[in-house]
Amino acid sequence: MHRFFALLLLSLTFVCCITLPAPAKAADAASAYAAAKKELESLKRDARRGALREPWERVVSRFDATVREHPRWANVPAAMFHGALAMEELASRSFRPADFEDAARRFERVAAGYTWHVLADDALLHAADIRGNRLGDAVASRKLLDTILTRYPSGDMADPARDLLAALSGAPGGDAPKAPVAVGRSGRLEQGDDVPGITATGDSARPSGSGVTVASASDGVPAPKTPAKAKKGTRSDPAKAAKLYAEARKELDAVRGDAKRAALREPWLRVMALYEGARDAAPEGELAPNAAYGMAVAQEELAARSWRKDDFLAAVTRYNEVVAAYPDDSLADDCMLRAARLRATRLDDADGAHQLLDAQLRRYPKGDMAGEARALLADLTAARITASVQPGPSGSAVPSGQSGKAASPAAPAPARAGKPAVLRQVSWRADNDRATITIELSRETEWRSQYAAPDNGAGRPPRLYIDFSDALPDDAVKPGAKVSGALLTRVRSDQPSSGHTRVILDFRALRRYKVQAVRNPYRVVIEVGATDAALPDGQRPDDSRVSVPVREADKAAPAMPPKDLVEQLGLTVHTVLIDAGHGGKDPGAMSNGIVERNLTLKMARMVGERLRRMGFSVIYTRDRDVFVPLDKRTAFANDKKADLFLSLHVNANNDPRICGFETYYLDLARSDSATRVAARENAVSEKSLSDLQFILTDLMLNAKTQESRDVANFVQDSALGRLRRDGFPAHDNGVRSAPFYVLMGARMPSVLVELGYCTNPDEARRLNSEKYLSTLADGIAEGVSTYKRKLARFSQ
Template identity: 35%
Template sequence: MIRKIYLLILLTMLSLPLLTGEGHADYQKGVRDFNALKQNDNRAQYRSHWLDIAEIFQKSFQTDPKGENAPQSLFYLGRTYEELGKRSFLRSDLEKAEQYYDQVIKTFPSSPRASEAQFRKAGIHLNHYNDSAQAYLEYLKVVYNFPNGNTRSKAQEVLKELDQANLEKIRQSSGSTPVPAVPEKSAQTSPPPAIESRTIEDETPDFSSLPSSPAVASSKKTPASSKRAQLVKIRHWSNDEYTRVVLDLDNQADYYHKLLKPDQELGTPHRLFIDLDQTMVAESTPREENVADGILRRIRSAQHTQDKSRVVLDIQDLDNFRVFALENPFRVVVDVYAPEKQAPGPVKTSDTLAQVTLDPESRDMTAKSLVEQLGLKVRTIMIDPGHGGKDPGAVYNNVLEKNIALKMSKVLGNMLKEKGFEVLYTRTTDVFVPLEERTAMANSKNVDLFISVHANAHRNRNVRGFEVYYLNFAQTEDAMRVAARENAVSTQKISDLQYILTDLMLSSKINESRELANKIHGITIDHVRSKYSSVNDNGIRQAPFYVLMGARMPAILLEMGYMTNEQDLKLLLSDEFIKRMAGGLTKGVVAYRDKIEQFARLD
């Protein structure tokens, strides 16, 4: 027995140097990969690369959690998540970085990395959370808790800057002579949103100031290319309540806009100016187009200066507007909204509802009238088969997502027609339709529901299942990944895109879309699983999809299954499965219609 114990101790002692060596090797590899990724802007935009590096440092720490590389590995885990947070703009990533820095400080207080960890933690509060008060306290901890640390002098410099900035604020508020101001730290987690919203009352009709200093500027979060852009095309969709205009450019450009009120003396309507910096108007772009098909009267474009082009929208009636940019390719989108039309008669109060006649002969007519006047109707549905034409969507084993989406959309459309719905499509053939055009079509046609149909993909072939999305801030990495793929942008751009939603959500049917997603998801998954029990349920998710942005009706996006999973792909290629899922979706739409219309039922 004793011999066995000695042998076990000997083997353990012999294995320790091997484990330590392995941990050191992992640490060195992690540092090399970390530095290389920081210098590679293209690869650095992908979350997965940072997580791969975090895994290396995690392995190094776990191999020898009390060794000389342990504080280094924890510190670099914090650095990895901090760099990821800079790019993802997700607070959760920065909070994870803080957790690792705290672990260094508490577990290895005598390590040189402890003072560096405290310094970087303070920087997160100052530069990312824009919380100068908390940052001040964190920098004080560097000075007093680590008097011999290598970051003490740098922390003292930052504290002096913060003191100077605070002193400047005090002097300005008291009317004292100003001193040179310290430049404010930018909050990288809150870049300026690439969208502006103004009501008419907010705008000034100062026409003379427009060429040199626009009243409202929408700045991109990424610098425009040095190459001069061309305004190659102007597209528009309009009706009496809504207009979307898209300015297509062949390169990124900074843009500015200003709204002028109508001038009765001159007889001019609302005029919305969009100036495009470092942009030329292409010869093929019409200089003037009379529209007059809704609230949009006319579109004019011109070369305003040598390096600036201008587009002017003459608008008949205006309540609000929004301007934002989309990428791949770069375009500026303008949404204009007319004042909401009041329903005839006071129908929205409970007192009014109580006065409605209960005559059995007029019951159906009364209910129908209330449904329409209150907007509680589902008559027309627009189905959007994802991708198309030059955009195949996901491609796996020579199977194209665009074909599966179109097939499902037609089957679903036919079933909905059988239930009495009017069905419109964004495409019925293999053609390319830009994402922003799809929502504009739905808005201009005043449809009641918008359903975008897609199939999913993942680098992990074991991932499978059915998902339903609605427009909102992405809350999971998977949701960001799916939105990035469907929008044809990077996950970093999805983080940027979240800021556009801050304003768009005010006019989008977020709550109604969530209700639609809940109803359709639950009924569809139950219906499909009653025959195909192996189908995974990935639930209801939210993400910023281009195709759903600006929708004025409840709108959802379906991911029927994962083409990259062998089982899901087999189902997606099965006519019987497509019919089964379409049947479930149809039941879900009918249930949603019945639910919202029951408010006006009188039985």
């Protein structure tokens, strides 16, 4: 008997030893979990890394490893939940159904395996949101929501579950609701760890306690924020306010995404009415400032489409009402800045804008909008000084507010001593609908542009003046020239005062125009369109917006901020033109069994197939082995109104050790290697030295440099990330600029991808591998998709 009890005691001791986790193992689990959470939060804040797939997959794998290596750790449910969150973040960027399915299943595993855990109902709500809003399975979503209400009727996810269930009630069968419903915060604590606030995919919010800040006029309506203090005794209906606010946000997103509805007045009025109802339902509640701000934003967006003065005035009034009603709210200074911008850029009221900005800086000197307010105030002050004595067409002073003239402020350059800048030459290219004039100078100098409306009585056509305050024309520059059979009819230069040079441009018609400075060499480029379609991103002659001074030429940009363009034009990427480099009589690079014309055609089809699956419309410059002249390729893209031009090539070098993947955008080369690559790819062109000026003009007119640089970065990062994740030794040669003929003349963002060096034996073997090419095609397509999502974020 004693032996029996001894054996039993020994067995129990052994079982305890193998089942109870050692303190050291628990510490390891906690450390691994904390590191994974830290990486997840870092990745959320890093837009560049967050646009790639590989970092998200790495975070998911870290949470999975924690669960796999420490299955009996007390916080396993939290690790699983955060792994699901990371996958949901990835899915919100990739928009792949498989990624959303993976995220939903992960949340469902948490809820099924740990029904007792505080995160179980959170996991169910996330899974229901994904199934209903992302995967279109309303039936499965309802089942999950019913489980929340049955299993956790008093939990803090019950109310959001009811809201989502109500939204799904109008979605019969497996149809998804029209707009997603936000998943609310859990606000609870895990065992020994805090659960971060959870936000629905696509919404933006700050951590609790910091409020919501709108960084600029390019941002949309914020998510609910830290509430203002409510007055005691105020009767309100917070539930109704929350419901109307959510409906207003959904309706706003829906209108923004529908170009036909956005062109009408009624949908915007409906959005404003919903926000107004949310505000009035709980005027002192936490959502009231946001709802009032939403009314003002919707009014501004309506005004941006109607171009009616009374609509812009109404937007200013609404912003001022937010400030008056909620002066202590974090949105108050945002409203004052937006109202000031509207006064300055839409209503030609610089004095009113000055007053608003002065008041903003007095009230909120340390607010997060103070820097932008000071910058706008400085711009307005510079414009006022410059326009105080405005030279007219004949050199006489003209009051700055005279009807029919809209002036852009000077572009101040650093003060320079010594000789004035030299106006080296004026060149142009024009047809019936569009004209581009390039004014080249020896260095940066102050300049300003001014529009003069046509005067039929005086026989004056539409005219632009470009004034340089410290520049003299070169002796070789002719005083004037007439242009026949084109939109541009006459070009002249004049010197109305000492050290001052004016270029006068006459046009047959002028609907839109754009003036900007470019560096290397320094020049001012003027683009004019006879129709809205010819230059959709240019400003109208009757638009009195104040341009941002060009302090540095390489930062020169159109006066209108990018989001403003996206809002008004609904810019996105629908059609991608894929250009398979070389072809026919032009074989391109050949080495180690690779012929460039064949490989680029194969790769073009692979990338095109993936883009089509992602929802893009794809066209090709060539779909068989034929020769297509370089200038015909971009002309074809322009004719087909493509939104993106993607040219694929294979590189070569006399040094067989050189290898790597690189992406180019159109600009002047900055390195010897970029110059060499451009020279090789340009060799088939029939251009001669006499075309140099036209080439330079095309380079400045159509380069879309910033947009193309963005596309190039996304393609480079996505492709390299894909290759490295699949174990390929890809060498990153980076994003570069070079003057490729094949990219010149494109009226859309355009990039040239060098897939690798066929002269490097190892890289040539990889380029002959189907798996390598498939992975590379996946990465390139993902880069294009990421750029499209970047544009979409501007309008969210």
